[in-house]
Amino acid sequence: MAYDLIIFDMDGTLVDSEPLANRVFYEKLQPYGLPPEVDEAGLAHALTGLSLPSCFTLLRDRYGLVLPADFEDDLQAETYRRLRSELQPIAGVPAMLEAVATRKCVASSSELDKIALSLDLCRLSHHFGPHIFSAQQVERGKPHPDLFHFAAAQMGGHPPAGCAVIEDSLPGATAGIRAGMTVFAYRPAGDDAAFDALGCRVFRDMAALPALLLA
Template sequence: MAAPKLVIFDLDGTLVDSEPLANRVFYEKLVALGLDASINQARVTEDFTGLNLQSCFKHAREQYGLEIPEGFRDALQEATYARMRAELQPIPGVPAMLEALALPRCVASSSDLEKIALSLELTGLRPHFGAHIFSAEQVARGKPEPDVFLHAAARMGAVPDDCLVVEDSLPGATAGVRAGMRVLAFRPEPSGADQAFTALGCELLRDMGALLGRLG
């Protein structure tokens, strides 16, 4: 397999440990809206991981029977940002890995551009990416469709065959495969869900610090 010429990173759960924070805040907000007590945080996390915010709202309406009121997005964002500023950390091994990575790299995330930029600033990772951050809000379709990865590659001057995607969610990994790119699925803890990633053709990555050894 040819060595990649561009590494495209997902953000949440791949570069920064934001998912536990964001999922907890989202769950708290849904409970305040009247979420059925039988739906616990683990289910909400499983349902929403890898999706953009509009897809999460759609799921909450259609599957949980919740009406999302006007202003909910802003209130959720404010609460999430506050939690991030207090607690957000990079994924272990990421800072050293990015410092040693010699290849061009970018971020392509389901999060909006403001949240991507804030996450990278708070964790000290922004200098490794500069302006090379891309969001699903810039394309017609979010993950699991390939649009954001194809957009990122085009903006970076790369073709899909030359790209390596690093993802932690099944929708994101699916998007990378559909884009025609090689995908490393970051799965730090082995679980039964690993099979879904390998069935897609993804390679499993347990430690972000080991990514450099997987570039050949």
Template sequence: MRVVQGTRPLVIFDCDGVLVDSEPLSVQVLVDALNRRGVEIDEEEAYARFLGRSLSTLAQILHDDFDHSIDAAFLEDLRHELYDRFRQELKPVPGIAGVLETLDSTICVASSSQPERIRLSLSLTGLLERFEPFIFSASMVENGKPAPDLFLHAARAMKTDPADCIVIEDSPAGIEAAQRAGMAVFAFTGGSHAGAPGYSERIAGLAPDVVFDAMPDLIHLVRQHMEGPDRHRSPRAS
């Protein structure tokens, strides 16, 4: 990471599973909806295939691997059910509010979710004003995670070199996207979905710069990273 001591890096937060503890709700709603449509998939497989992926990528996987196409009616029903669950049950990741108050960095959100869902999630958990208007969605770029497009788009919009960015991610697809963008990536494994079978192994296998499971630790982890040796990053090969 090419950061001169004393400068402020851009910290790019994923939303689901990093800012809001939404992944178990999202996976439960998705699996139930797919099962009703005759797609046999359980939560373990859903985590492995869909965690951190954009809606368009999800649709492509269902088409290619399950011979199932999702239509507008399915998406509308899914959205209504998910938003209802969010309004009833969604919580912020423990400790994130204090981190955002204390972190001495420029911040933004870059999520695979649609802008409407990102803003609803952040609004329900009291985090929206911390980020608005610096909220970036996979719908704004051609290719979703694990492609680097979204993180590179966020860096350009925030006028920051990718080498001066730290991405906070919880998904294998997001970690790979950050690495391919030439950014430092801190893997957060403190969400309530972290106990899913194989999750920890998939995260460790990608060798992120940092793995941490308590959000308040992010303050000193960012500081340590800034004060460490100068590390210029190049995007990884696709």
């Protein structure tokens, strides 16, 4: 393959967790004054790809939400409950991972325990082993490049030019480009303009990715 290391985002790229997590987040915010004009889709658009601390900062700065100290614990408990009962891999991901023989890791805005649980629930853990990395481990999450640089260093010091990043969100794609890596943007429903402008290689079907990584 043309790359030495493939760095996968997780939520929305490997596992179909984003609709589930966004629904829980939206439901849990209702008692705390989320403006009525902000619907579930709008909230999802604002928060997708961000770490949880970055989500809370955005909610405070944009909407003036002041959340109680136990909000995160309550949110996480319900999110994990839904993950355990509903989570599925993204269509085509299991076969795609079998076809990609290059070294792989996960670099996600989610917490380490959520990454491990999600991969396990979707029977994807064996493709990555211990090679999972979280925004918890770096000073700045996506859209900053820190997490991808950290992952490449932990995987043996791979230079950015030899790394491919697989992402579905604009913050994640921005982080990959800023890291100096090639970004393959998974956009099954279109909405490509911002990703094209960044210089991403856009694709719509996970079955196409192995061949794209060879090109």
